[in-house]
Structure formats: structure tokens, C-alpha cells
Amino acid sequence: MKKYLIAGNWKMNKVTAEAAAFAEELKAKNFSNADEVALLVPFTQLTAVGEGLKGSGIGFGAQNVHFEKSGAFTGEISVPMLEEIGVDYCIVGHSERREYFGETDETVNKKLKALILAGITPILCVGESLEVREGKGEQTFVASQLFADFEGIGMADASKVVVAYEPIWAIGTGKTATPDQAEEMCAFIRGVIGGMYDNSVADDMLILYGGSMKASNAADLLAKKDINGGLIGGASLKVDDFSAIVDAAAQLK
Ligand code: 13P
Numbered sequence: 001m002k003k004y005l006i007a008g009n010w011k012m013n014k015v016t017a018e019a020a021a022f023a024e025e026l027k028a029k030n031f032s033n034a035d036e037v038a039l040l041v042p043f044t045q046l047t048a049v050g051e052g053l054k055g056s057g058i059g060f061g062a063q064n065v066h067f068e069k070s071g072a073f074t075g076e077i078s079v080p081m082l083e084e085i086g087v088d089y090c091i092v093g094h095s096e097r098r099e100y101f102g103e104t105d106e107t108v109n110k111k112l113k114a115l116i117l118a119g120i121t122p123i124l125c126v127g128e129s130l131e132v133r134e135g136k137g138e139q140t141f142v143a144s145q146l147f148a149d150f151e152g153i154g155m156a157d158a159s160k161v162v163v164a165y166e167p168i169w170a171i172g173t174g175k176t177a178t179p180d181q182a183e184e185m186c187a188f189i190r191g192v193i194g195g196m197y198d199n200s201v202a203d204d205m206l207i208l209y210g211g212s213m214k215a216s217n218a219a220d221l222l223a224k225k226d227i228n229g230g231l232i233g234g235a236s237l238k239v240d241d242f243s244a245i246v247d248a249a250a251q252l253k
Contacts, residue, residue, distance in 0.1 A: 004222065004249040005162060005206050005229040007038040007123060008236025009063060009091060010045075019045035023052025025239045033250040034058050036229070038089050039236070040123070043077050046085045061089030061120070064097055067110035079118045090115050091231075093149065094125045095168045105148035112149060116157045123162045123231065124149055125210070126189070130169035138167075142185065143192050155197045162206045163189055164231040170211025172233060176221075182209040183224035190226050215244035222249050 014022065019041060031037060034057035041049050041060065049060050066076035082090060092115065093108035108124065115122045126145040128138040142165070150158055165185050170177050177185075186207045194202035209221050210231030221227055229249065235241045 001253060003206060003228055004033065004036045004252075005038060005208060006033075006036060006242075006246045006249050007040055007089070007164075007208065007229065007231050008242050009040045009094070009210070009231055009233050010042065010236060011063070011096070011233055012042060013237055014042070014045060016045055016048045020048040020052050022239060023049045026058060026243070027053055027056035029239075029243050029246075030056075031058070031243075031246050031250065033246065033253065036249060037246050040089060040091050040231075046082075046087060050085060050087070059088035061087040061091070061123075063091045063094065065090050065092070065111055065115065067107065067114045069114075079114045079120065082120060083118050087120055089121045089123055089162075091164075092122045092124050093145075095127055095166060095171060099168075105145060105151075108149045109151050109153075112153060112161060113157075116153070116160050121160060121162060123164055123208070125164045125166050125231070127166040127168055127211075133167065133169060138185065139188055142189065146189065146192050146196070150193075150196060155201055158193070158197050159201045159204060162208065163193070164208040164210050165189060166210035166231060172212070174212050176212040176214075176217050177209065179217075179220045179224050179227075182211075182221055183226055186224070186226040213245065215241055215248070218245040218248040219252070222252055 038059035092111045097103040112122050128141045132141045190202045206228040208229045208231050209227050213230040213232050214235040
């Protein structure tokens, strides 16, 4: 049976009281596919969300991490700090971090290695800008991100990574990639992973789509063969909107 992961990326939204209420409401939904659902929340909301989701089967995690264990890195959060909270996931290399906070493939690679070592599942984001797509360079661009991001990561470790294809032109713009565009790139990513490792790593890898996914377009995207779920921004901020996407995945089982 096809595996899914429906992951909400709250970005910089919600204070603790709102986060706790959301987690409680989401838990009360008693999803049949709860183990295929996750919330990626601001650092300061991790404890409340973890508590609120306890016993639900729904996973949770952070949106970024530093690759060093400790040290003089003012304002940063380390892997041991996340481990202590018991997170399941951590987003790495989101395009907003690459664009606004100087994230590079080199730092992404270090973060992947640090998370894998700690047993936290990285959700690695890749994806091209509008300019790159208009120049028909999207496959070359995404392949180069994958090569650099997985540099020096062995087969057993690579199989622990979730990849999210997030075309930058579709993030927060309301402009979703068509199911065929999303499927084409997710299948391409699976092919690149197959070439870097082998078919079993590629076949088992969860490859998500992200970019204006919502209840009205989720089923068509999630039905595609190489799309194993979604990384959802705006539509993950309301319990009902997010739950509708979780239900769409459950119905495809
Ligand atoms: P939107 O769903 O708001 O377009 O955001 C997508 C995203 O960046 C998820 O990580």
C-alpha cells in the first residue's frame, strides 16, 4: 500500500495557547491515518504541541536546526535540544531559509547528517524558482540540489530522509503546480535518488509536494503515483482545512 505523510508547516505562526488548542483539536479527530500526519511548528511551540498530541500517533517537529551540537551560535537551536523534546521530524533547507537566512546546500548537508545521527527524520526541501522553470532548467536545478544535499550520505542513512518538492513559484502564491507538473518532478526526484543509491531506496522514499496545497486540490495531487504526501503551509493553520487534506490521503488508501 502507498505510504503518505501529510505535514503541516506552520512557519512563523501561532503563539503557545493557539498551538496547544490546535493540537488538542487535531488529536480529537482520531484520524485512521494519524501515523501519516505531522506538524512542524515554531521552536517555542514544540513542547506544547508534543504534549497536546501525545497518544494520538501524530508526529511533530521543528522547521530548522543548527548542525553543531553546542557552542557560540547565538539564537540557534541544536539537535540535542530537539532530541530532548522528543521531536520526530525537522524541516531542512526550506526555500524561505535558503532565500532569507543564507541556507546553502553545504549547511543543508551538515544538518541532514546531524539529524540522521540523532534519529530525527529530516524533511529536505528542494525546488526551483519561477525564473529557472521558465528557462526549463528545473530538473537540472533540483538534481544539483539533491547531489549536494546528499553528499557523503550513505545508502542506509539516505533511506531515512523525506524529500519535499516545493517549487518556489507555488509557495504562498495560490498558484499550485498542476498534478502532472508535480508528479513529473517527484518522479524525476525518485529517479535521481535511484541513480545515486538504488531502486529500493528510491521506491521506499517519501516524496512530498508543497506549494499552495489545500483541500480542493489535495486529492488530485495525492493520487499521483510518485507523490507521497504534502508539506502544507497556509492550509495547515486551521484544523478543518488541514484535516480535510489528511482525510483526502486516508481515502486514497
Ligand atoms: P503554502 O502551502 O502556504 O503555499 O506553503 C507551502 C510551504 O512552503 C510548505 O513548506
